[in-house]
Amino acid sequence: MIILFTTVEDEKLEVVKKIIEKLEQFTDTKIMYDERTKTFNILPKGQNQYEALKAVSVIRAIGLGFDEQSAFRLLSDEYILDVIDLKTLIGSNPDAIRRVKGRIIGEGGKAKRIIQEYTGVDISIYGHYIGIIGPYDQVQIARKAIELLIDGKEHSSVYKFLDKAEKDLIIYKTSKLGRKGINEIKGNR
Template identity: 80%
Template sequence: MIPLYITVEDEKLEAVKKVIEKLEELTDTKISYDERTKTFNVIPKGQNQYEALKAVSVIRAIGLGFDAEIAFKLLSDEYILDVIDLKGIIGNNPEVMRRVKGRIIGENGKTKKILQEYTGVYISIYEHYIGILGPYDQVQIARKAIELLIDGKEHSTVYKFIDKAERELIIYKTSKLGRKRTNEINDNWQIVPITYCLNYVRI
């Protein structure tokens, strides 16, 4: 099987190393750390490459600042990790970076807390990355809300967007069309509801 590689910052190495044994057991993988290349190597013991991908996701989440307990939720098929690279959106200007991160975090962490509570996801802001961990639909709503904050939208506008998006998602999932599409067995079944709903949310 093809080995997978993942790099984390030096200050997060110990946090990852503490959970390697447990992660290997739960994903049936062999995980080693290469001091020379500064990478974790993840090799599936069996034929299931998917489990190795899950292990990589957990390591990446811890590297982004998530607590191990939260990161391990990625072993469930219901959870995903999405990452926004602020440098790719706003560039390297330190002052702009500080201001944008401040908008997302809020005074005493208030905005970040509201985003998490409203959408049911976990958010970690580490260096120039924003990690969003949770169920697929909820992660998409949270990501859109964060993108609106990055674009400079008022916080009240963003909170209204989240409220509308959540209501549209509930309406869709409880409708006949929503139940039919959610029960269809295909690779894209999760994408249908949230894409459909976000198209109907006006900002």
């Protein structure tokens, strides 16, 4: 039997504990918190370990600052969680991390909001992590846009990238899925 585990920051601990029962029901898992090691242990009740992996993703998402509604989207097979660790990309200098986070957020939250609107993803900026939740293709586009900002590209260049990526994704989906792809893109499932 496999037991999965994950941790969250102390300030997110109570938030996670509040959703444990609901998460156990949705994922057919048993989730226990170990006070000594400060870890959540996730045990699949049946043979489906994939559901336990989903539970880990939901807990990680909440630990990264996502709200419950966004985190629970990860229970769908259509959604993934992608995490960018700024420390691995730019080092641990607090001023550099603060500057890059400011570029990703943008003035008044504009850059973050535009990335979310173009891609349909949810983005959380927490500590030195950037979390992205959404469908795989859209998450990859959002990640690339964020990486461009991290690399110092102008915001206008990133917005042009998003515009082109959105058009390319529409063309791809319509060519692969026909009319169904068009409806999926528009949200008319």
